Amino acid sequence: MSPGAAGALELAGVSYDAAGRTLLNDVTVCFRPGEVTALSGPSGSGKTTLLSVAGGLLEPTRGLTAYAGRPMWRGNGDPRPEVAFVLQVYGLVPILSARENVSIALRARGVAPGEADERAEAELARFHIADLGDRQVEELSGGQMQRVACARACVAGAEVLLADEPTSELDQVSRGLVMEQLRAEADRGAVVVVATHDLELVEACDRQHVIDEGRLAR
Ligand SMILES: Nc1ncnc2c1ncn2[C@@H]1O[C@H](COP(=O)(O)OP(=O)(O)OP(=O)(O)O)[C@@H](O)[C@H]1O
Ligand SMILES: [Mg+2]
Known part of the structure; x- marks a missing residue:
């Protein structure tokens, strides 16, 4: 891959085949730091697949993916530590509290438990759900879970933020809030891609x- 924009997330000639079908077909695109990029298209068009390949969860069948010149596919489906996801199915742990779900994103990156919990608390406040920190995720509404998922993705200050339908369950006010926070992530220099x-x-x-x-x- 030719060296592209510094700190950009790049896909070059990426295809992805599964179950005998081509789900991504020769996609070349550059997602730039400091920008929020929208990825839209009909249901089943390949948005989630594209984010999964771009984030290093899936190996491209053909072509290359790289962030800041480093390959996104690391051989095993583990994403690079620079990447955070808001998954379409949230990916939260149901029996943990909202705070713990956010906190584990930091602990996984080596932050001490006490500090991780404090930062998680602040991040929940950013998404206006500070009062739900102690609540088990399985006791939350869909929109509340979605905001916990956003808080978890944003808490670590990742360089690449890939958000899959982050507002699908939200009312107007919460949608505006999530958009503002995604913008704030881009403003501090992150690559932000939103499938929606x-x-x-x-x-x-x-x-x-x-x-x-x-x-x-x-
Ligand atoms: N592991 C898989 N094996 C086979 N087909 C798959 C696999 N994952 C997704 N697909 C198919 O690939 C296509 C693209 O799916 P994808 O989830 O990327 O769409 P999407 O654009 O995110 O849709 P939505 O808007 O409904 O979330 C769909 O036809 C889907 O059924
Ligand atoms: Mg999808």
């Missing part, structure tokens, strides 16, 4: 890409 059907969210992004049947349409 939410047209208002798309409009609020710096750059928009559309995917259709696994191909980047624009």
